[in-house]
Amino acid sequence: MAGKTSIGRMVYHHPWVCEHFDRRVWIDGSKFSSFDVMWVIKEFAGWIAGAPCEDIWLSYDRFGRSDRYFLIIDDFVIGLDEQDKLNQLEHFLLLVGEPGSIVMFIVDDDLDGSSYLCSRHGFLRYKIDTISKDNWVKLLMRHALSHPDQARVEEERMLDSFVHRIHDPIDLYPVLAKMFGSIFRYTETSRWQEEIDSLCRTEQIEHNQHFNLMFLHYLSPIIARSCLYQLLIPQDYISGYADLLHVLVAEGIPHKENMDIPPSVEWINNALGRFYFRMRVGRDSTIPQQCLHLHLLVDSRTSAFPTSLSAKVNNKLRTLSLHREEEMVLKQQPCQITDISATMFANLIHLRILHLGATRIQQLPHTVGKLLNLRYLNLSKSEIQVLPVSLCNLGNLRVLNLAWCEKLWRLPRRIHNLRSLQIMKLAFCARLQRLPKSITGLANLQELDLEGCHDLIELPENFHNLRKLTYLNIIKCRSLTRMTDELEQMHNLQMLFGYPINTISSIKDVISELQSLRGLEKLDLLNLQIVSKLKDASTPPMLLQDVLPKLKHLALHWKWDNMNDVEKASDVTSLQVLEGLQPNIYLSKLEIISYAGKEFPIWMNDVALFLYNLREIRLVNLRRCERLPQLGELVNLKIVEISGMDLITVATFHIRYPGRIIMLDKLIFSEMPQLEKWEEPGEGNVEWYIEELTLMQCPKFKIWEFYPIVRKLNIWLNNEMLWRCQSVVWQRLISRIDELTIVGCQELMCLPQVIRSNRWVIQLTIIRCNKLISIPDWLVEIGSLKSLFISGCTELSYIPPQLKTRSDLLLQHSGCPKLRF
Template sequence: MAAKLYGGAYLSSFVDALLEKLTSLLQDDDSSLVERNNLLERLEKSLRDVGAVLDDAEQKQFTVKKVKDWLVDLQDALYFADDLLDQLSTEAATATPRDPGISASCSSLVDSYIEDSVGCIEKVVGKVESVVARKNYLRLKESAEVDMSSWRTPSTSLAVSSDIHGRDKDKEEIIKLLLTDTCHAQSPFTVIPIWGMGGIGKTTLAQLVYSDAKVVENFDTRVWVCVAENSDPLYVIKTIIGAIDPSPCSMDNFDVLQTMLKDKLIGKTFLLVLDDVWHGGRDTWENLLKPFRYANNGSKILLTTHSEKVASMFLATSQHYQLGLLSDEDCWSVFSKHSSISTNLEKYATLESIGRNIVEKCKGLPLAVKTLGGLLRYKSDVGDWKKILESEIWEFPEDESEIVPALRVSYHYLPSHLKRCFVYCSLFPEDYQFDKDELILLWMAEDLVQPMENNTLENIGSIYFDELVARSFFQSSSAFAGLFVMHDLATFFAGKFFFRGFGNQRMVDSKTRHLSCNRDPISRFPEACDRAIHMRTFLCVDDKANEIKSDFWLKQFRCLRVLAFQKCKNLLMPDSIGELIYLRYLNLSWTPIVTLPESLCKLYNLQTLKLSNCYYLEKLPSRMHDLVNLRHLDIGGTRSLKEMPKGMSKLKHLNLLGKYIVGEHEENGIRELGPIDVHGSFCISHLENVNNSSEALEAKMGNKKHIDILELDWFSDGDTVDVENERDILKELRPHKNLKELSIDGYRGEIFPDWLGLSSYSNITKLKMHGCENCRELPSLGQLPSLQHLEISLLDELERIGEEFYKNGESCLEGTSFGSLEYLEFYDMNGWREWHIPDNLDVFPKLKTLIIRDCPVLIGDLPACLPALELLFIRECEELACRFPIAPKLQRIHVNGATGIQVVYKCDSVTLLPLGALPNLKTLTISECPRLVSLPALGFKN
């Protein structure tokens, strides 16, 4: 039987989560808790009663205002119930047992709390009961239980052009406008506004035009700026300058920035895309665009906007390019592709008929068609298709939000838990670039990720995220790899409970639970937030530093689950932080904090603590091991931090640690890593504090299969080193074979353990060896089958690289070595004299970049043939006397690191092969080589 497409009402998963918490609390039948349990049983009954009518209420809220108001009141009451249950469970978990035979949940502290708080519990339960009772007056119907299992749509990665149907004519007309050498009488550039309703494909079309070969060839400079809600001229002009010149620009003087931009545009023909312009006065834009008048004639500005009024600021209405709706046939092409409906299905004729009716209801809007096609992807049950077609949501009238019914229906059919996750994203500004892993941490902190057996919360959150991507609610950013953007549909469903920014001067509602700020001084918040005392989320999504008075936040908002103060100046973290018993996510990254209060360790529920780039942080609280629910501790870039607190091994749920600083004592030594299953990127520093191999063995690095990137760092302490002991220590730090990248810095042994060159490490793609000053021999790295990037530096005792570098003792010196290597760099190798390459071995067949610098005694030789070499850089190698390798792909000099570089610098003796060995060489630079042996007649042509 096919799974139902309708995943349940928005509040269904919230009610289910509360029932789960209640079940846990009601399992305790201690006589002293009878009164409490009676109240909780009443709460449970109300939740079960209301759960049955939520599906009906979900659909009626758009047509019956009283139902919509009731859902708002119900959600408010559920938040109060959630706070209550979290407080009860936290008090139970952190209380001291009365004696070893009694559980913590029955402690005297909890008994006292229950006795003092029965009235408070009664008030919350009464509020829920009162709201639930109103359902009878609204004539809400009980519906059959909805299948809550989420169906999954395969994630795809399609080129932008493959999503375009019916836009060929639009594309060619816009390209024609861009390439036509016309301009206004008083300006060298032309503005071309494209406008149309949300979801019609303006941005997609602009991207297609922007990357067209004819357009790329026609303009000296192309710049893309996503304006969205941020039409601040300072932001726009800095973004433009940053796109033209990647050098950091911290200037905030508008006049200076205008002059800088003018200088960069003089003599150039440019194309500027201003994508998603929402507002802004005509005078503001005219002033902003003054520097563009100094560019060449034929320059163009392509503007996309949903508003004809905005387009009119730039050109008369008759000159706008209004993007029209797609034809039904083109919409059907989009729908067919995204639904993957197969013509081989027996039911195809029936499904096509239903599908075409669905497409007709989308009224030519490609985003709606694509979204609904994705919703039905690989679904062949006729009933599933009819549910979409016959849904009442199609009949709902349009409102001020301009959210089209087709997008509403795609949201309507999301599973309940995904609805809540998506709506939470309404805290992000439109077109905000967000990170998948960061968003999952926020969902976890808000209890939006529900546990599944045999799966981590992070993995479950990843499943949620991928489902939203598959349904086109999230899309990959076109500007930044690895980041995502979303449609602003989320704000339509957020209501009073979510508040984003203060640009509209509104006061925050008393029902607000989630708040974010961007571009607004945090100092304005106390007055605006005075009523939102039950707030659960405060997110700062601005990149600018802010002044903040943390005392206000910590005293005013005791229900916070998420608190993000990153980049806040003059931040002091008071002892009262320990009173935020609900807190699960705390971000203090890029702040000037020096220490953290010990009271932080009272935060029993804390899951995520972000302290990255807190440069002045000197120590962590001593009782960090009390944070037993901590899953993510980010201390990357905390350069003043000297050691870890004691007892980190007690943090059994720690998933991401980032860095561990080995201490001098057993309680904070390397053994503490044993029970911790670290994920992702991980650095172990101060390995000089490891005394022997048995300590290293207890770190159990070989069991940590989720580490992708590993860095092992020693810091010289000036003492005499037992090199055999060092080798044994590194031997026992052997990582799991899933490892992808490895860096070894400061290792003090003379040779490396055998594991480092084993071919079984088939996933390693990148390896760095730096500052291993005692090393006399390299491991057999040529056996690593997937190694693509290798850097070796500051190995002062290494004099010769020989056969051992390519093959281990068990392999014959034949065949291919370093078969996947593309990048090889040696630098600061003061003792390296000889590089030997065995005659019978095929080495470096895919090597594209070879860099040798600051190797003052190296005398040769280089590999004889490097068939894929594109870049050869040799510098400060005074004794080098070598023949260039046969490198047919070596082409030109390009000093910024692009392919095709050949530079030879400060090499006293160089022998060049005849030109025939370098048939594609166009440019060769040789400088400060006073003992050059021979220079062939290169015969360059202009």
Template sequence: MRRQVFGNSEELERVIRIAVNDVENVIELKMHEYNLLKHCSRVGLPRQPLCDDLLPLVEKIDFVKRKMMRFVTLNEDLPSRDYLLGHSSSRRVASLNLENVVVGLEDDLLKVMRRLTGPPSSREIVSILGMGGIGKTTLAKKVYHHPEVRNRFDVHIWITISQEYQTRDLLLGILACIFQLKNEVQNETYRLAVGDEIKESSDDQLMDMIHKKLKYRRYLVIMDDIWSKGIWDLMTRIFPDDNNGSRIILTSRHKEVAEHADPDSNPHEMSLLNSDNSWKLLHDKVFGSQHDVCPCELEKIGKQVAQKCQGLPLALLVVAGHLSKISRTRECWDDVAKTISKIVSSEPDKCLGVLAMSYSYLPHHLKACFLSIGVFPEDFVIATERLIQLWVAEGFLRHERLKSMEQVGKECLEDLISRNLILVRKRRFNGELITCGVHDLVRDLILRQGEKEKFLKVTRTHDVITRFIDTASKPHVHRYSSHSRISQGDCWNSTSSLTRTLYLFNGLKHALRPSKQIPFLARFKLLRVLAILHYTFQDFPLEITKLVHLRYLEFNCHDDLQCSVSELYNLQNLIFRRHSDLPVEIWKMKLLRHLEVKKISSFPVPSSTYTTGSSSKLQNLEVLSDLSISCCSNEMFTRTPNLKRLKLHGAWEECRRDTISQTLNSLYCLTELEILKIKCSRKLYPHPLPSKYVLPNSLMRLTLRCTYLPWEDMANIVTLPNLQVLKIKDNGFDGDAWRLSDEEIFNQLKFLLIDRTNLKRWKAGSVNFPKLQHLVLKRCIYLEEIPKDIGEIYTLESIELLNCRTSAAKSVKEIQEEQESMGNDCLSVRIHDKPCKIQTISNDCLLISFCFVRKQNSYNPPNPSFVT
């Protein structure tokens, strides 16, 4: 007789989630039905009460509730099944002999050894961080068994925590390590007496015993595979700090655990192997490290195989094990190169199972955020802004007081990064995340787990789609993503009417009759996210306007946006990739938060007689792009009071001097505006006159391109109290001289970019830029020199010159030399004079890149290149 109703907590969670989804489906289907009836010409159509539809589901939920209570009662005193089976990520990795891997760990080993054997004398925590399978435990073992370490410490303790642990077992494991001391092992009577004492001791007594045994001894403790802050809080009190150089090493996938253990210590973060070390590891495991017998015809394809493992030792070992079992022919190795993903997936317990530990430990809302990344194609560089918009639209994020949904989304994303599940691709100079991605092995885990939980279905070729139609179309898959161009009929057959997300990355094949498009979109009554890329509808698809649950819409058509788009009253994100006039009905879309059109040439403001059922304001609109300058007015911006990001463009005939000044003045009422970009088409007047205008004080980032403002106009910008980033591109400012007085101070400016300008002379000093961190000058072919006082800015971290005069480069060298003569040796210079694709304009112009890096107060992004 089974004591458990459900096999484990994962199965219980899945049953509860299905029940909740069923209820949500019924409610939203009823909402869709009511919306259609509201627009129907016939009156008095019969409606089935919602309670009648929900009654069977309420009974189902009650049944699940009773079973759940029974499950909790029967299992509250039992250790988890995973623990009883000895399931731990460390054991799984050990089965691959990862402890024998030394390739690529030499530098890591040296750095950790220095921290163990060097200062300080107080007890120090050394955290080793990295994704599953990257070699954290391997590195810890190399340190643990190193002769220098064995001789330095009196006591050596190794305990593996893992996700599931028993406190008493951990304490007994520590005592077992302690009693390996020679003078105590030799005394059998003492050992037996201690054994009897341990059996009768409580956990608190065991902790006290450990503390006494370690007192005044120099010890090394390895806490391998630690997952939570709670276990650290429990264990740290048993390790005394006697100022004798004791050390504790933590290995974890979670950065927050390391920061909690010791906020003042920098964790040692492990990196993926480079291409050379990847090939060396693969080669050594297949052919043996002592014999270089790899045939020449296999070396090239072997390096390709290693490259596809993307530097993860765990994946390399799995593939190496497979290569060791097959014939050493080019044909066989070619097949391996084409099926790396399948080979890795064929060892679920050894490879994907290790990464699955990270997934199973995620909070429920982070599981959904993590799995949703599977909609993107392999090696896709994911814009974090788009990803967070999808999370908001799907309802994955939890509302928090005093935080916007974007802030919550960024915190969730950083949480996943700190757990080493998501890779950082690019950050801004201040550490803000721009793009991210996932390792291919992690993506395989996402696709496998997403399909298992009926969370997500991804198809990549037409053959895969066909099989899915035949075998898997009956289950309700809530999210569907296609990475190949498919027909509307395929999309109809391969998705469920209950699908909530439809992402078509390569668009649709043209219908047989383009004039009569198949209304395949009408069947997706519960759709929340619809993105159709690389496809253009001939006419505006009216069936989209019936999808009343849509929150995110991205598509394209040859028509302008139609007034009926306002029927999507739940829409939050509208992305339209073509020029368009906007209908006045847009003002009815009260939940709209992000409106992006390639170019908005007309955006009419409703008149005072225009009624929308409420005030004609877009209170929730935060992002607006790309609006024509001619549309800007005080009346419009007072109706969008919460704009945070605004992008403006101006055609040749619109960019008159008085028009630009008037536009800039109209922005003052946008008290929440943080990012402003203005791009005009061409220069109209060779000598624009300075004018006075006021920009919003909330502005943090400003980009001006082809606006040809006089440098004297900078007086209007220098007063902005929160401005941190200023970019001047393609003669955003015009004139050959920029002179700043001592009273003109950019109090918060951290990043300054000047790209392609006719500036010749620049007079400024450290007083003008007290907090500047990065200065970038590109294609400033007329600039003679950089002000010498720039070097006096204490916060300055880098200066970059690209395609500038040699005299300007010389002035930068002089700044560096002057700083060195004053004892400022933390300023380093790097010069790159590689050939530039941009044709130089004169012999006095060349490509030079300087980087001054102050070692203190500097941010080092994972990717050495940063953008703003």
């Protein structure tokens, strides 16, 4: 058990464990790269029988259910795609031993992909962090040598030398000991010193071929595949990580909704680089025969897929993903591919992931029905009009993305044959008038996105038969005026976006209609102005918190045709409606859009009592409100957007208590025409740390009354007074930022001098500043600058020559016709 933490041994040898369990078994899988369930069962049976066991059922007959056991399974990586093996093990273990038997998995902390183990009854999971140097060395020796006890002096000396040289740059995780040990095991002893020298050059270790191979050998399959798809699936400022998350769903890889996906570490990227192929599309492009995952980069001239994709020598592909050039994405230009060869789909029968977004394809060949292994199909932003009937043969398809297919007018009638479908995105399919009746037969459908389907008239009869549906988005479905009683019967709904209020008589009725949806965690309410216009609207006997106790996200929308309607709205009635919509105290996200009242109800004024858990708030187009809620009392707050509040001249979060530390991920002030300053009156110092601050169309804003620390600053549109500001606070703020983005600031002819004070900025982005003539020479003095991106600056004609020749600077530009290099 060398290399294990003391906690693992303490549990195994603890007196209570020894007394409570009749049998204790420790199975070590450190020499195995995959989870072999039969070997584990035989080892378990052998420990029980006290001798090697080939017939497990003979052992079962002897052992039966007479004893309670404690089993530790150590050093196995069990991926999600191996859960069938885990099910076999669980089935066997349930047949043996008394109730109260325990199975404990010990996994490495840094490469753990088995978090789902905790959900199984009787299974425990324990993570190993770093271990002591002595144990790390023993584990390294055990993996480097076939017989560690018989190691030669020279071998021990070289390994000891390696450990001393590698110790400081790396953390002593068990998995690294195994990786390095395996490298030496598969390297001739005469070449060990050469390998040691290579591995100890830490700046190059991620490029070491042997290290990369061993890294993948021990990497969790879940983590490896997640990172591979992160490299393959396009992420941009429009879709973000949405497509990637859907691919993970299609492949059965667990993830949390809205999770932050960090960039893959360089080690993983380099290790995975040999397992996918990147190429720019050309008709005669050749693809390696062994290629499994293909990343196709297309430009505005690309008009067809490579013919080699139709050749049988290239029929092993599992993933095919189109990527547009960055400028095409920014300009929202589709690629010019208009059709797909029928032989291409007939050939690529092993495809699992197919991402063909933003093409001009109008129809799919009937051979799409041959892609029986396909799990993910993305045709978003294409010109597809109808889908072939053969598409319904894809019984393994789990995700179908047709978002922004504005010419699509019909879905196949037999769509219910997509029996594995879990997610269907039809957002902004504007010509779609009806969904086929058979859609109610999609027994596994969990997510249906219909946002922006303007012509959709009604939901199909028996829509409530979608028993597993948890997510429904019907925002901007303006023709969907008649909401049947179907929704009231969908008790499993957790997220409902765009619930329209059409003929409701009072706020009491709004809340009453929602009583049957007690499981809702996210809710968007539309057309609240209809309730607001009613003279008899009064405080209801029950509040929204009474009928939706699990609600975590709430968005409230009023809709007004013009500003005159807002002014005519009853302030008292608006306030009463908002009072009735008081959520529970567990709410984490709140959006209030176009509320016509002048005051906030009690639950928004006393936020520390009623909204204690709030993490995100958006207040948009509250034209008649003159002040903000006391947001400074919300200790969990991370994201704040204040937009379109015309009457606010001074912004304050009303922080009562001195010595507070305010840490925000995002803060946005947008469309604030009268905002002049941001102040926090009160006694004592308050420390502000803001990861990303955005100032958009705040033409009068120029004063800070405190010193916030901002990492990323975005300045959009007209902020003329800010650029002229000479305040010490403004200069201090901008001198410490890491990233600066300037978008659409038409008042700028040259970069402001205040930027010159920054000696730490790493990234500078300038987009659509049409009066910008030149980049100043003093920008060369900022040695920390590593990335300069300029786009759509039509008058820009000069960039300092020194910037063009700096080897440590990534300089990119597009859409600047007067710029000459």
